[in-house]
Amino acid sequence: MDKIATIKKDFPIFARHPNLTYLDSAATSLKPLSVVNKIQEYYQEYSANIHRGIYQISEKATQEYEETRQVVTSFINAESEKEIVYTRSATEGLNLVATSLGSSIVGAGDEIVITIMEHHSNFVPWQQLAKKAQAKLKIIGVTPEGYLDLELDNIKYTNHISKIVNNKTKILAITYVSNVLGTINPIKEIIAQAKKINPKIIVVVDGAQAVPHMPVDVQDLGADFLVFSGHKMLGPTGIGILWGKQELFEKMPPYQYGGDMIKEVAIENTIYQDAPWKFEAGTPHIAGVIGLKEAIRYLQKIGMHKIHKREQKLLADALKRLQEEFGDNITVLGPQKSQDRAGVMAFRLADFHPHDIAQILDESHIAIRAGHHCAMPLHTYLKFSASARASFYIYNNDADIEKLITGLKKAEKTLTK
Ligand SMILES: Cc1ncc(COP(=O)(O)O)c(C=O)c1O
Structure with a gap:
């Protein structure tokens, strides 16, 4: 079987937290057992x-x-x-x-x-x-x-x-x-x-x-x-x-x-x-x-070309699905062409505070980042104080994107007065 399809099994954290949807690899990645063992x-x-x-x-x-x-x-x-x-x-x-x-x-x-x-x-x-x-x-x-x-x-x-x-x-x-x-x-x-x-x-x-x-x-x-x-x-x-x-x-x-x-x-x-x-x-x-x-x-062992291609595909899928589900209510920062970007996706959903979004997602075990991501000059330049950020790595798949969307729907419902 394709190595990428079985990757989650290599990461012991998913055995401890089977419901975890980890979308914060731009902050730090998870560790495979081989690294922990070494x-x-x-x-x-x-x-x-x-x-x-x-x-x-x-x-x-x-x-x-x-x-x-x-x-x-x-x-x-x-x-x-x-x-x-x-x-x-x-x-x-x-x-x-x-x-x-x-x-x-x-x-x-x-x-x-x-x-x-x-x-x-x-x-x-x-x-x-x-x-x-x-x-x-x-x-x-x-x-x-x-x-x-x-x-x-x-x-x-x-x-x-x-x-x-x-x-x-x-x-x-x-x-x-x-x-x-x-x-x-x-x-x-x-x-x-x-x-x-x-x-x-x-x-x-x-x-x-x-x-x-x-x-x-x-x-x-x-x-x-x-x-x-x-x-x-x-x-x-x-x-x-x-x-x-x-x-x-x-x-x-x-x-x-x-x-x-x-x-x-x-x-x-x-x-x-x-x-x-x-x-x-x-x-x-x-x-x-x-x-x-x-x-x-x-x-x-997986190959960096393969990793890059797969993340760009995930990102393209995520951009498409977010657009389908949230339309003009969501703003994904950065280039809209997935081939020009890596699997980091900062966004604003309506005028909800990114911290509130991250907290509601966490109730469903979805880990994203919220804040200025150590890029305050960029946020000031873009006239946002903060953004929410989901980022992908080798252990993510389309199911994670769907979980993110379900979580964001819940956040939208909870935060809409
Ligand atoms: C683009 C970029 N540069 C530098 C850093 C700093 O990395 P570290 O905190 O591991 O030194 C980060 C961490 O998020 C980053 O995203």
Whole structure:
């Protein structure tokens, strides 16, 4: 049988909560048993520290830990394992680049470009860097249809990229997929054209909502850095990946200091490890790194193309069914063409408060998100204080869409005075 049809069985949470309709994977994904078992394996069988121990269980832990770097390297088609830094999360990866590289290359009068659809983790670090460095923060807007308001040679909107990127632009930090609008941005084209205008520009891609859901090839994208989080792709919380070009990592100062990131320490001076280890100070989240490897293997067994296609089909079905059932009473944010978006669907139902909707859905064990989804600038721009958000992953199916619709009907009835 098709693996996808039997997937729910791999997720122990559905045995505990058989009525659960989980539609909040954009916040965090559920975990398959193989990942839970792998984490347990580390704690039960070789829970020693890495790199330092000259004994068997430490060597085993080190080997399992470093093997994840190879798995991540091939998963995103990086050139070398030295381009893979373990972080705590996508957020930490972005802060690492903004602090380590950003503060050494951005100065007064320089420019940093971001977009209005960024998650706070790809907004605030650049806003704060711009303030500190007295640089200008430029923000690309979105069109009413939910696309970046950015004219490229092949995409027609109001602001041509050459009006935004210039030779003062030091950094372009941009999300691959919006966690609210679901828009898949034409990242490859944007990077190619930005680099044509200014070959020295550093492009940082937030892959938090892309890497778990579609094939991502960093060499093909042409970016300089890419971040993502393990917990949104079936892995544990507290582990993220920062991919970066080796020549940039070599020039960047460490982000934190301490054990494991040094070659030699003397009273007067310290010699650091090479990248990626120079960015991994202290005892890391060993179980998290090892668990992430298992999560990636699970995704690879299904295939990222298949996952992407299936989520787009689910999204298309959901958009159609919501339109049929609620008509003009529902506004789904972002592009209406399902091929332009990922399986994240933020919406407003009449003028009901998204928190009230989420609470009523919860009575039927349907988990969605309500609020600003860590994208307050985008919500302010769209003139909404909040939205409700349903998001899909590999364990969702058409039955979940029907449950969502039944739940929303109930919410509509309850909240209509
Ligand atoms: C687009 C995007 N970027 C970054 C993040 C931050 O991820 P984390 O909280 O795992 O660091 C999120 C989380 O929701 C996100 O959706």
